[in-house]
Amino acid sequence: MRILNVPSSRIIQYFGAMSxxxxxxxxxxxxxxxxxxxxxxxxxxxxxxxxxxxxxAAMAAGGALEGEMLAVTLSKPKNGNAQHI
Structure with missing residues (x-):
């Protein structure tokens, strides 16, 4: 599994499960x-x-989730084992 370092601390939307x-x-x-x-x-x-x-499979999953939106709130990790993006 890859971990991305997102330079912006302000994340606005989470689109489906793809981006x-x-x-x-x-x-x-x-x-x-x-x-x-x-x-x-x-x-x-x-x-x-x-x-x-x-x-x-990934393209079909992306197509099934297209248009699904929800808000995401990020918080500091409570146990210190996670990396905050």
């Missing part, structure tokens, strides 16, 4: 296990492995 937008850029979203389990019924690693063997 996030700041005031100036759009970035690929990291799919965490909890989100992947809710959306796809499997862990992020399992979905990644499935998408490697089925090239259209």
């Amino acid at each position: 996030i937008a700041t005031d100036t850029k759009v970035f690929v979203v990291i799919m965490f296990d909890r989100t992947a389990r809710v959306l796809f019924g499997c862990s992020a690693d399992e979905f990644f492995d499935f998408a490697k063997t089925n090239p259209y």
Whole structure:
């Protein structure tokens, strides 16, 4: 799993499970296990492995989630094990 360092501290929207937008850029979203389990019924690693063997899986998932929007609020990690973007 890759971790992105987002330079902007102001994240405005989270689009589906594929990208996030700041005031100036759009970035690929990291799919965490909890989100992947809710959306796809499997862990992020399992979905990644499935998408490697089925090239259209990620595109189909993106198409299914297109237009779904929700607000995201970021907070400091409570246990110190997470990296804040």
